[in-house]
Amino acid sequence: MSAGDADTAVDPGAYDFVVPPAIHVGAGRLRELGRLAAGLGREAWLVAGARGLAACGGRERVAGLLGDAGLALRHVATGSGEPTVAQVAAAWTDLPCEGRDAVVMIAIGGGAAIDLGKAVAALATNAAPAADPEQTVVDHLEGVGAGLVITRPPLPLVAVPTTAGTGAEATRNAVISCPRRGFKKSMRSPLMVPRVALVDPELSRSCDRGTTAASGLDCITQLIESFVCRFRRPLPRALVLEALPRAVAALPRVLADPSDLAARGAMSHAALVSGIALTNAGLGLAHGVAAALGVECGTPHGVACAALLPVAIRVNRRIAAGDFALLERTIRGGPAGGEAAEADAFIERIERLCAAAGTPLRLRDCGLAADRLGWLAANSGGASMRGNPVQLDATELEQVLREAY
Numbered sequence: 001m002s003a004g005d006a007d008t009a010v011d012p013g014a015y016d017f018v019v020p021p022a023i024h025v026g027a028g029r030l031r032e033l034g035r036l037a038a039g040l041g042r043e044a045w046l047v048a049g050a051r052g053l054a055a056c057g058g059r060e061r062v063a064g065l066l067g068d069a070g071l072a073l074r075h076v077a078t079g080s081g082e083p084t085v086a087q088v089a090a091a092w093t094d095l096p097c098e099g100r101d102a103v104v105m106i107a108i109g110g111g112a113a114i115d116l117g118k119a120v121a122a123l124a125t126n127a128a129p130a131a132d133p134e135q136t137v138v139d140h141l142e143g144v145g146a147g148l149v150i151t152r153p154p155l156p157l158v159a160v161p162t163t164a165g166t167g168a169e170a171t172r173n174a175v176i177s178c179p180r181r182g183f184k185k186s187m188r189s190p191l192m193v194p195r196v197a198l199v200d201p202e203l204s205r206s207c208d209r210g211t212t213a214a215s216g217l218d219c220i221t222q223l224i225e226s227f228v229c230r231f232r233r234p235l236p237r238a239l240v241l242e243a244l245p246r247a248v249a250a251l252p253r254v255l256a257d258p259s260d261l262a263a264r265g266a267m268s269h270a271a272l273v274s275g276i277a278l279t280n281a282g283l284g285l286a287h288g289v290a291a292a293l294g295v296e297c298g299t300p301h302g303v304a305c306a307a308l309l310p311v312a313i314r315v316n317r318r319i320a321a322g323d324f325a326l327l328e329r330t331i332r333g334g335p336a337g338g339e340a341a342e343a344d345a346f347i348e349r350i351e352r353l354c355a356a357a358g359t360p361l362r363l364r365d366c367g368l369a370a371d372r373l374g375w376l377a378a379n380s381g382g383a384s385m386r387g388n389p390v391q392l393d394a395t396e397l398e399q400v401l402r403e404a405y
Helices: 003-008 029-038 050-055 059-068 085-093 111-126 133-139 201-206 209-228 234-256 261-280 285-297 301-332 339-357 370-378 382-386 394-403
Strands: 022-025 043-048 072-078 103-109 157-161 173-178 183-188 196-199
Touching: 022 029, 022 261, 029 059, 029 103, 029 157, 029 196, 043 059, 043 111, 050 103, 050 201, 059 072, 059 103, 072 085, 072 111, 085 111, 085 133, 085 173, 103 111, 111 133, 111 157, 111 173, 111 183, 157 201, 173 285, 183 285, 196 261, 201 261, 209 234, 209 261, 209 285, 209 301, 209 339, 234 261, 234 301, 234 339, 285 301, 285 370, 285 382, 285 394, 301 339, 301 394, 370 394
Parallel strands: 022 196, 043 072, 043 103, 103 157, 157 196
Antiparallel strands: 173 183
16 A cells, blocks of 8 residues: 555544534523524524424513523424425525524424424525425435535524424434425435534423323434444444433333423433434434335324334344343343343333333334335335344335334
């Protein structure tokens, strides 16, 4: 190897680590919203849904917090369910044209509202007005359009999650679906990571039991899949080893007692960590199939992940048994046992947790018709499936899904 070759050789241990520049976690910290936003702009544009605003005390309280810091508030987009191409296009098209250099975007709600905010903030600085705004959105999504990329920093974004699940406050992508075209894809760039993640676990008290269960299992799925992903990295794995035991213990407590703020704090922390972990490593089978299941059946993302998590870990056991055993030891504590027994104990632990949460356990319970299993297998792909420890072709995946039907 020449000296020049040595200079350009890729270090097999090299990796990047992307996180929000500022992370603020703790009960009651919503009161800091104005101060944090004022460091990024002079006018606040709000993306939120009714539930997100209600969790924060209503639009008037949010406006008051921002007004105390000298920021005017403009509600520019309303989230409703998982964001679609049409919703993103409409919100982007309706943005005011002037004064964007002084704007800070505030996204309040679950992962869907935060993803909507991220997508709109990115398009605001990266796309010119277009005759077909929906096509412009599609052209910025992975694998379905013209492959346009985010090259300029989006409007600075403060993400305020009101659920404890997706970790969208720490991710570099926005998941956008298109019911008309039949896909769910990501707009993705390291530039899309929110500038501020403001995580106040008190806000998750607004979630009903079903949302709490599905969000919590989405979070746990992300922690597990990023830990065993083919593209796993040391820093995310270290974070997962700290957060997953807390989440596994906290979720049953929150479901039993929604007022348990300590448990909610553990889940909010774990959700944040899960977003950091998936952004810097990847995911796997559960998320790869969940996206297609959402397109086919309209299954909420967290519900789909909850149904698929036990399937994914059983499929991956033959490669990831050592990792599953390590997770079990970390959760359980105490002396080490045999790897095989500990891996099996971990799988059984997760299956019990999913059953106790009350989310669907079989694909048929998500509304999937048996004759659509082939379609589901053929349309489950993308980055998540590429990260799965066990690589499956469509025929192999269909057989796995039949066993889970």
